Amino acid sequence: MKNKIQEKFRTLFGEEGRFFASAGRINLIGEHTDYNGGYVFPGAIDKGIMAEIALNGTDRVKVFSLDYDEFVEFGLREEDKPIQQWARYIFGVCRETIKRGGKVGGFNAVFAGDVPLGAGLSSSAAIESCFAFALNELNGNAINKFELAKIGQSTEHNYCGVNCGIMDQFASVFGKKGCLIRLDCKTLEYKYFPFDPEAAGYRLVLIDSCVKHELASSAYNDRRASCEAAAAAIRARHPEVEFLSDAKRVWLEEVRSEITEEDFLRAEYVIGEVQRVLDVCDALERNDYETAGEMMYQTHFGMSRLYEVSCEELDFLNRIARKMDVSGSRVMGGGFGGCTINLVKKELCQPFIESAVELFTTRFGHAPKIYNVVISDGARELE
Ligand code: ADP
Ligand code: MG
Numbered sequence: 001m002k003n004k005i006q007e008k009f010r011t012l013f014g015e016e017g018r019f020f021a022s023a024g025r026i027n028l029i030g031e032h033t034d035y036n037g038g039y040v041f042p043g044a045i046d047k048g049i050m051a052e053i054a055l056n057g058t059d060r061v062k063v064f065s066l067d068y069d070e071f072v073e074f075g076l077r078e079e080d081k082p083i084q085q086w087a088r089y090i091f092g093v094c095r096e097t098i099k100r101g102g103k104v105g106g107f108n109a110v111f112a113g114d115v116p117l118g119a120g121l122s123s124s125a126a127i128e129s130c131f132a133f134a135l136n137e138l139n140g141n142a143i144n145k146f147e148l149a150k151i152g153q154s155t156e157h158n159y160c161g162v163n164c165g166i167m168d169q170f171a172s173v174f175g176k177k178g179c180l181i182r183l184d185c186k187t188l189e190y191k192y193f194p195f196d197p198e199a200a201g202y203r204l205v206l207i208d209s210c211v212k213h214e215l216a217s218s219a220y221n222d223r224r225a226s227c228e229a230a231a232a233a234i235r236a237r238h239p240e241v242e243f244l245s246d247a248k249r250v251w252l253e254e255v256r257s258e259i260t261e262e263d264f265l266r267a268e269y270v271i272g273e274v275q276r277v278l279d280v281c282d283a284l285e286r287n288d289y290e291t292a293g294e295m296m297y298q299t300h301f302g303m304s305r306l307y308e309v310s311c312e313e314l315d316f317l318n319r320i321a322r323k324m325d326v327s328g329s330r331v332m333g334g335g336f337g338g339c340t341i342n343l344v345k346k347e348l349c350q351p352f353i354e355s356a357v358e359l360f361t362t363r364f365g366h367a368p369k370i371y372n373v374v375i376s377d378g379a380r381e382l383e
Contacts, residue, residue, distance in 0.1 A: 001050055001112050009052045009110040012064055017054030019382035022130035024048055024115035024122050025171035026341055026373055028180055029299055030277040034165040036227050037186035037243025038274040042167055044175020044378040049126040051111035053134050058106040063090055066112035076104055089124055092155030093131040102141040119208050120338040125168035128152030133379035149173040175378025182281055186243055193284050195375055200289050203349050205342045207356055208369040209313040212337035223266055230267035233258045245274045269306035293328025293343045300330035309335030313364060320356050
């Protein structure tokens with residue numbers, strides 16, 4: 001990828017720039033916890049975006065996307081927003097940097113990537129954090145890493161119409177090889193935990209169901225409302241409960257008759273999920289991947305039966321994993337489609353993948369996609 005970028009950069013601009021990269025991400029556990037003030041547990045992956053960039057001394061940005069084989073040029077004022085979606089991520093990062101008092105000079109860039117688009121691995125965060133990091137370095141701004149992540153998040157909000165949380169950009173900026181990062185979504189405190197499944201004889205395998213059911217956004221709003229209703233009922237007795245994640249399981253029991261059964265089940269999932277993140281972190285500190293994997297199954301059960309955001313395709317993949325003694329498996333992301341994330345013993349990888357592809361294809365009429373991922377570095381400059 002680097003050679004192709006370099007070749008194109010030289011052809012277009014007749015010079016050489018500096019190389020930057022960033023990554024997509026996975027989330028091992030901690031789903032639907034972010035808006036409840038709980039924990040998420042993401043890491044950057046070995047699939048990302050790479051860019052060669054050089055300031056050009058003008059107030060124009062000239063970018064070539066190798067993957068779209070398309071050249072776009074734009075200015076740096078609000079009214080210069082490009083029409084191409086991919087270019088809006090870069091434009092948004094420029095604008096959000098400027099809004100934070102950062103300097104952004106015009107630049108030339110060529111970039112490419114290998115994060116599958118829209119598979120739940122956050123290819124958009126990879127672009128944002130790559131350019132946010134690069135512009136910070138090239139322009140000599142001293143914007144801190146958290147703010148770089150927020151530049152990406154605000155880009156999604158203000159230039160791409162996606163009202164996302166901070167996790168994807170956070171993971172993409174802060175990601176570190178061999179580590180997952182537990183982020184407290186309430187305080188934004190974070191802590192790195194060792195995660196090196198390869199060394200312990202495991203692999204992380206994603207199976208992309210390649211479906212996205214339409215329910216997703218209305219169901220998302222319903223789930224949030226349920227969580228807020230449960231939190232409000234608990235708060236009436238325990239004023240310290242700001243978010244649902246602050247509540248103890250027994251406190252939820254106390255208000256059972258005051259909320260709907262549905263709200264109760266949703267809250268039961270969330271409170272359990274917050275605890276599971278902590279349990280997985282403990283397990284990883286002991287190098288205990290089997291316990292971590294078992295927690296992933298519990299999360300899947302909760303997402304499927306209590307929170308009800310799974311779907312037939314994902315439950316099917318989860319059952320195959322269980323039947324084949326895969327160590328851990330669950331739906332990753334908001335639900336209603338996308339990938340399952342699987343923690344698989346090395347020797348089981350090939351038979352598991354073969355069976356999953358065959359059985360899934362027979363059942364649903366299209367093949368799932370397989371991605372092997374390794375936890376890797378996030379935003380950085382390359383040598
Ligand atoms: P994801 O879940 O992967 O973040 P999004 O829809 O948020 O899905 O982002 C995908 C968009 O990001 C693409 O439509 C494209 O505009 C941009 N994008 C991602 N990867 C690349 C790439 N390699 N080159 C150009 N644009 C990309
Ligand atoms: Mg995205």
